[in-house]
Structures are given as C-alpha cells and as structure tokens.
Amino acid sequence: MTSINQGAAHGPHGFFSKEATVARPGFSRWMVPPAALAVHLCIGQAYAFSVFNAPLTKIVGITQSAPDDWSLTTLGWIFSLAIVFLGLSAAFAGKWLEKVGPRRTMFTAACCFGGGFLVSALGVYLHQIALLYLGYGVIGGIGLGLGYVSPVSTLIRWFPDRRGMATGMAIMGFGGGAMIAAPGSVALMNYFKSATSTGVAETFVVLGVVYFISMTIGALAIRIPPADWKPAGWTPPVTANRMITKNHVHIDQALKTPQFYLLWLVLFLNVTAGIGVLGQASVMIQESFKAQITAGAAAGFVGLLSLFNMGGRFVWASASDWIGRKNTYFVFFVLGAVLYYLVPQFARAGNVALFVAAYCLILSMYGGGFATIPAYLADMFGTAFVGGIHGRLLTAWAAAGIAGPVLVNYIRAYEVAQGVAKADAYTMTLHIMAVLLVIGFFCNLLVKRVNERHHMDTAAQTAS
Structure with missing residues (x-):
C-alpha cells in the first residue's frame, strides 16, 4: 500500500x-x-x-x-x-x-x-x-x-x-x-x-x-479505501437482502435498466411534493391562520422546517439501514400522501399545532428522500459507479425544482382568480401533491433487483 x-x-x-x-x-x-x-x-x-x-x-x-x-x-x-x-x-x-x-x-x-x-x-x-x-x-x-x-x-x-x-x-x-x-x-x-x-x-x-x-x-x-476493504470485524450478511447486489453495473448500462427510471420518478415525485410547499411555507401559514400567525412567527415556522429538512436527511437515511431503502420510500409516500390530504382540514379546524407538526414531518421526508437515494442506488447498481449514476439521477431534482413551484403557484393563482378564498386556495394543490405521492408509491413498488445481464464481468469488477 x-x-x-x-x-x-x-x-x-x-x-x-x-x-x-x-x-x-x-x-x-x-x-x-x-x-x-x-x-x-x-x-x-x-x-x-x-x-x-x-x-x-x-x-x-x-x-x-x-x-x-x-x-x-x-x-x-x-x-x-x-x-x-x-x-x-x-x-x-x-x-x-x-x-x-x-x-x-x-x-x-x-x-x-x-x-x-x-x-x-x-x-x-x-x-x-x-x-x-x-x-x-x-x-x-x-x-x-x-x-x-x-x-x-x-x-x-x-x-x-x-x-x-x-x-x-x-x-x-x-x-x-x-x-x-x-x-x-x-x-x-x-x-x-x-x-x-x-x-x-x-x-x-x-x-x-x-x-x-x-x-x-x-x-x-478525503481518502478512498483499498480494493476489497471491509470494516474490521464486519462480514457481509450471508442471508443478504435480495435488493442489495454484490455486483456492479456500469454507469452507461445503468441507463438501460428500468430501475434507473423508476428511481428517477421516485426521487422526482418525492421532491416535487416537498419543494413546492417549501418555497411558499411562510405565505401558506399566514393565509391559513390569518388572525393567529404574524410575519415573525411565519419566519420561525420556515426556520423550523429547515431544521426538520436537515435532521430528516440523517434520521431517515440512517433508518433505511435497518428497514431497507424500498420500505423507507414506502413510508415517505404513504405517510406523505395522508398528511397532504389532512393539512387543509387542520387549517380549516384552526389547529396550528397539527398544521405545523404535519409540515415538519413532510419536510423531514423531503430531506430524507435526498439522503436515502444514493444508498438505494448503491444497493441496486453496486458501488463502482454510484457517484456518476447518482449525478445523472439528480436531473430529477432539477425537473422537480421547476414542476413543484409551478404546480403550487399557478394552481393557487387560478383558484384565487375563480373567487376561492386565499386560505382555501391551497387545498387542491395539496391534494394533487397527495396524488403524486400515490403514483410514487407504485413506482417504488415496481423496483426489483437489477437483471444479471446488466452486471459487469468479474474482471471488470475487480479492476474497478
């Protein structure tokens, strides 16, 4: 060495x-x-x-x-x-x-x-x-x-x-x-x-x-580990999760698999649902609770969401080591869809605490989606090219960065133009976000182990 x-x-x-x-x-x-x-x-x-x-x-x-x-x-x-x-x-x-x-x-x-x-x-x-x-x-x-x-x-x-x-x-x-x-x-x-x-x-x-x-x-x-390095005292489990491969898929070959595009949609739908409300959080809480929430309190709410966005990246990604990447995204999509459906009802009921708690949990899963996806890719495609494959998958983030705010802003503007009260103008948007997460659930459900024909040969894997 x-x-x-x-x-x-x-x-x-x-x-x-x-x-x-x-x-x-x-x-x-x-x-x-x-x-x-x-x-x-x-x-x-x-x-x-x-x-x-x-x-x-x-x-x-x-x-x-x-x-x-x-x-x-x-x-x-x-x-x-x-x-x-x-x-x-x-x-x-x-x-x-x-x-x-x-x-x-x-x-x-x-x-x-x-x-x-x-x-x-x-x-x-x-x-x-x-x-x-x-x-x-x-x-x-x-x-x-x-x-x-x-x-x-x-x-x-x-x-x-x-x-x-x-x-x-x-x-x-x-x-x-x-x-x-x-x-x-x-x-x-x-x-x-x-x-x-x-x-x-x-x-x-x-x-x-x-x-x-x-x-x-x-x-x-920064340092990279020597070839075939393993943590002291750790051996890969004999009854390994079938979703975690010991093989590697080349970066160009990964784009020929259905798994890459399903995971692209999984990230895109999770991020679209979160990023749209992230940009409008301050306005949303003020319009939902007009008499109760001041501009200062709304700024505090945005700061709290940032904390949960950050903490969720570590907590959910760490949890995925125990419950599996696919199951973690199932939680994101099921729990997220339920919360998006319930948030307008919390607002109509005047329950600020439940409204804030729901958004904090939603934003923790938004952050968790970013942090869990690299490990999900490594499970599916191996570690040899995971950095490059992750880079290509991040185009889903760029697309969601356009789609999320457009959905929230334009649907809200249309609703207000139709005479809907500002406090109620987000209901349709949030229900659409819930539908997107349901679609994400089925995309995640379809993710299976990568077919062996996409794996690199043994000599190429050793060289990598």
Missing part, C-alpha cells in the same frame, strides 16, 4: 490522482464524513442566496432602488442558473468523477464555487449582471454539482455496513449549510455597508475565499 501511495505521489498524475488518495493502513474511516461535510456545508449556501436579493436591487441607489438598479426578476435568474448547472454538471461529470477520484473532483468544485463568488463580486463592482450569471450561476453552479456528488461514492465504499447513515451525514450538511450562510452573509453585509456600498461585493469576496479554503481542506482530507 505504501509503495502504491509513494509511486502515485511522484507519478505523472501527482498529488491529485485517484491512486494518491488510497488510504494507508490504520486510516480511520470516521475521518471521511468530516471531509464530506467540509464541502456540503459550503455548497448548502445555495439555499440562502435569497438574502442577497434585496441588497442587489440597491447597488446603485444604496439605500433604495435607483432606475439603473437590477430588478428582482432579473436577479432571479442567478439562482435558477445555479440549480440548472448543478444538475448538468452532476449528470455529465459522473464518468470523470469515477475516473479521477474524489480529491480532484472536490478541489475542482472548490475552485468553481469559490471562484464563482469572486467573478460575481467583480460583476457587482462593475454593475454587470452577465458576470453574476456567469460567476454564481454557471461557474458556481458547476461547483455545486461537483461538490454535491463527489463525496457520495467514497462514503458508501467506506461504510458498506451503514450506507444510509454515511450519505445522510454529508447530505445533512447541504441542508444545514444555509442555516450558517444566511445569518453569516447578513452580518458581513452589515459590516461592509457604507455610504457608497451595500456590502455585497465585499461579502462575495470573503465568502469566495472562505468557501474555497474549507472545500480544499475537505479535498485534501
């Missing part, structure tokens, strides 16, 4: 090669989740980008928007571009990730995400919106995608006994990153604010540098 590492370090690929990241004897696998978190806590900032929207509309006017300032609709494209390029980079860089390994991929993510902030800072300074689109939207979005998928396959290989828990730890970081970034960004903008600056450009520079350093530390700390 030592000779392999030494040879790789001095070889043509050097320090960032896949070979140079193979762990030496005695390396603790518990060093890997913190390395993954160092990346995911940074890129989770994407969920907090909205704190920059209002200050970015006052770059020229400083205290209020001037005629030459950007509008909110113009600025909205920055986040949309970032999510699109997250999906594209995750989908198309999968093969490259499996070839070059996690260290080079994570370092590339650090360069793109941190560099995207610096390009955006220049865009604010020069007042060129195209540079913000390029910086945070395109370059930063590529950093988001690469950073999101790069630690996943590594964690799964280090924790064959706890795949769900391992991926849940990292993806929990993505859910929690915004909780650090939002107040931190506001504090920085207040610190840099002056008579001639809103503080946004300076904040972008600081964030770009801090995120680059943190993500680079994660890239330097």
Whole structure:
C-alpha cells in the first residue's frame, strides 16, 4: 500500500490522482464524513442566496432602488442558473468523477464555487449582471454539482455496513449549510455597508475565499479505501437482502435498466411534493391562520422546517439501514400522501399545532428522500459507479425544482382568480401533491433487483 501511495505521489498524475488518495493502513474511516461535510456545508449556501436579493436591487441607489438598479426578476435568474448547472454538471461529470477520484473532483468544485463568488463580486463592482450569471450561476453552479456528488461514492465504499447513515451525514450538511450562510452573509453585509456600498461585493469576496479554503481542506482530507476493504470485524450478511447486489453495473448500462427510471420518478415525485410547499411555507401559514400567525412567527415556522429538512436527511437515511431503502420510500409516500390530504382540514379546524407538526414531518421526508437515494442506488447498481449514476439521477431534482413551484403557484393563482378564498386556495394543490405521492408509491413498488445481464464481468469488477 505504501509503495502504491509513494509511486502515485511522484507519478505523472501527482498529488491529485485517484491512486494518491488510497488510504494507508490504520486510516480511520470516521475521518471521511468530516471531509464530506467540509464541502456540503459550503455548497448548502445555495439555499440562502435569497438574502442577497434585496441588497442587489440597491447597488446603485444604496439605500433604495435607483432606475439603473437590477430588478428582482432579473436577479432571479442567478439562482435558477445555479440549480440548472448543478444538475448538468452532476449528470455529465459522473464518468470523470469515477475516473479521477474524489480529491480532484472536490478541489475542482472548490475552485468553481469559490471562484464563482469572486467573478460575481467583480460583476457587482462593475454593475454587470452577465458576470453574476456567469460567476454564481454557471461557474458556481458547476461547483455545486461537483461538490454535491463527489463525496457520495467514497462514503458508501467506506461504510458498506451503514450506507444510509454515511450519505445522510454529508447530505445533512447541504441542508444545514444555509442555516450558517444566511445569518453569516447578513452580518458581513452589515459590516461592509457604507455610504457608497451595500456590502455585497465585499461579502462575495470573503465568502469566495472562505468557501474555497474549507472545500480544499475537505479535498485534501478525503481518502478512498483499498480494493476489497471491509470494516474490521464486519462480514457481509450471508442471508443478504435480495435488493442489495454484490455486483456492479456500469454507469452507461445503468441507463438501460428500468430501475434507473423508476428511481428517477421516485426521487422526482418525492421532491416535487416537498419543494413546492417549501418555497411558499411562510405565505401558506399566514393565509391559513390569518388572525393567529404574524410575519415573525411565519419566519420561525420556515426556520423550523429547515431544521426538520436537515435532521430528516440523517434520521431517515440512517433508518433505511435497518428497514431497507424500498420500505423507507414506502413510508415517505404513504405517510406523505395522508398528511397532504389532512393539512387543509387542520387549517380549516384552526389547529396550528397539527398544521405545523404535519409540515415538519413532510419536510423531514423531503430531506430524507435526498439522503436515502444514493444508498438505494448503491444497493441496486453496486458501488463502482454510484457517484456518476447518482449525478445523472439528480436531473430529477432539477425537473422537480421547476414542476413543484409551478404546480403550487399557478394552481393557487387560478383558484384565487375563480373567487376561492386565499386560505382555501391551497387545498387542491395539496391534494394533487397527495396524488403524486400515490403514483410514487407504485413506482417504488415496481423496483426489483437489477437483471444479471446488466452486471459487469468479474474482471471488470475487480479492476474497478
């Protein structure tokens, strides 16, 4: 092992090669989740980008928007571009990730995400919106995608006994990153604010540098296990779950299986149901309980949902190690459909506690869906190409990011236009979400073990 590492370090690929990241004897696998978190806590900032929207509309006017300032609709494209390029980079860089390994991929993510902030800072300074689109939207979005998928396959290989828990730890970081970034960004903008600056450009520079350093530390700390490594004292169960394969499916072959498309729909339907209400949670609770809920209380409700979104990623993914991935999604779809059906009744009854509890549980399952899917993919397709396959499956997230809000916003607008009271305008939407989850239940039901004809041959599996 030592000779392999030494040879790789001095070889043509050097320090960032896949070979140079193979762990030496005695390396603790518990060093890997913190390395993954160092990346995911940074890129989770994407969920907090909205704190920059209002200050970015006052770059020229400083205290209020001037005629030459950007509008909110113009600025909205920055986040949309970032999510699109997250999906594209995750989908198309999968093969490259499996070839070059996690260290080079994570370092590339650090360069793109941190560099995207610096390009955006220049865009604010020069007042060129195209540079913000390029910086945070395109370059930063590529950093988001690469950073999101790069630690996943590594964690799964280090924790064959706890795949769900391992991926849940990292993806929990993505859910929690915004909780650090939002107040931190506001504090920085207040610190840099002056008579001639809103503080946004300076904040972008600081964030770009801090995120680059943190993500680079994660890239330097990451290690991959030697071939055929197993945790001490652990042996794969003899009576293994038939849904968990010991074989591997090539990334291109995975796209030829019905299982890939069924799992794509499973993720798409679960995320569509959650993401639509996530964006409207504050307005929804205020309109449902007009006399009881203030804007401040609604903001607290949104914060509580974020906590359950984050915690659900770890709790549900860990639970999936015990009850199985397929059963975990059955819980999501059955319980989710029932809750979506009941929420309008809780609102009509004026029961705030049940309304809040239902949404907290719904959002925990929304987060849990993200964290459980990588382990589900590893069970079905093996671990050799799981990072790349996961990247391609994340196109379901991008599609749901459009479908969910469109369903909620347009159906609500139609209902209000037809004379339906605002407090009741979400009933049809929530019932449609319940139907989507029922469809998801049947998609999950149809998931079976991958046919042996899709497995790689023994020699190829050994080489991987």
